[in-house]
Amino acid sequence: MKRTIAITVVAALGFAAAASAQSSAVTSSTKPLAEVAKTEEARRQSIKKPAKVYTNNSLRIAPGEVTPSPDASAAASGNATPAGNASPAKPATPTAPASDRPKEDQAYWQARIKTARDQVARLQMFSDSLQTRINSLLTDFVNRDNPVEKAKLEQDRIAALAELERVKKDIEEQQKNITAIEDEARRAGVPPGWLRPGA
Numbered sequence: 262m263k264r265t266i267a268i269t270v271v272a273a274l275g276f277a278a279a280a281s282a283q284s285s286a287v288t289s290s291t292k293p294l295a296e297v298a299k300t301e302e303a304r305r306q307s308i309k310k311p312a313k314v315y316t317n318n319s320l321r322i323a324p325g326e327v328t329p330s331p332d333a334s335a336a337a338s339g340n341a342t343p344a345g346n347a348s349p350a351k352p353a354t355p356t357a358p359a360s361d362r363p364k365e366d367q368a369y370w371q372a373r374i375k376t377a378r379d380q381v382a383r384l385q386m387f388s389d390s391l392q393t394r395i396n397s398l399l400t401d402f403v404n405r406d407n408p409v410e411k412a413k414l415e416q417d418r419i420a421a422l423a424e425l426e427r428v429k430k431d432i433e434e435q436q437k438n439i440t441a442i443e444d445e446a447r448r449a450g451v452p453p454g455w456l457r458p459g460a
Contacts (some may be wrong), residue, residue: 274335367455374442374456380433391425 398418405411444457 271290310392365449365451370455371441372452374439374446377439377442381432381439384432384435385430388425388428388432391421391428395421395425 339346398421399413402411402414402418405414443456447453
């Protein structure tokens with residue numbers, strides 16, 4: 262009996278010692294966390310706010326363009342800060358007058374008009390081949406009895422017709438382009454013979 266009581270007392274004392282050790286460990290571990298939190302809060306408060314706020318407008322400035330300094334005294338004295346890491350702005354070079362530009366000679370105008378006419382010729386050939394295909398599909402459609410085949414031929418014909426319309430619009434645009442080149446050449450005083458086919 263005495264032995265059982267002694268074992269119980271020893272076990273109770275062991276549990277009490279373990280609980281005390283755990284409590285002290287929790288206390289010692291939470292105390293440094295509180296100190297760390299206070300230190301971090303003090304560090305954040307000591308950080309200075311950024312002097313410049315960047316907006317979308319300030320980021321859209323072209324490289325080399327200068328923005329005024331946020332400091333009013335610097336702005337008044339004429340000092341400026343380059344946007345971002347761009348180097349200071351260089352004075353803009355004026356556009357060369359028309360007389361200083363390379364001369365647009367006969368070869369220039371002939372090459373330009375030839376390119377536009379070649380494009381029209383290619384589009385016209387494509388248009389002709391599309392028209393031939395449309396005619397062929399229509400003939401096949403009339404001569405077929407199978408409804409499935411007829412439906413497929415009709416779909417192909419509709420697609421070819423849509424493509425033909427697109428190509429015709431492209432031809433019209435290229436014709437306008439040729440007219441614009443001829444008008445531009447006339448205003449520039451280009452001799453009409455330079456733009457004739459085969460010149």
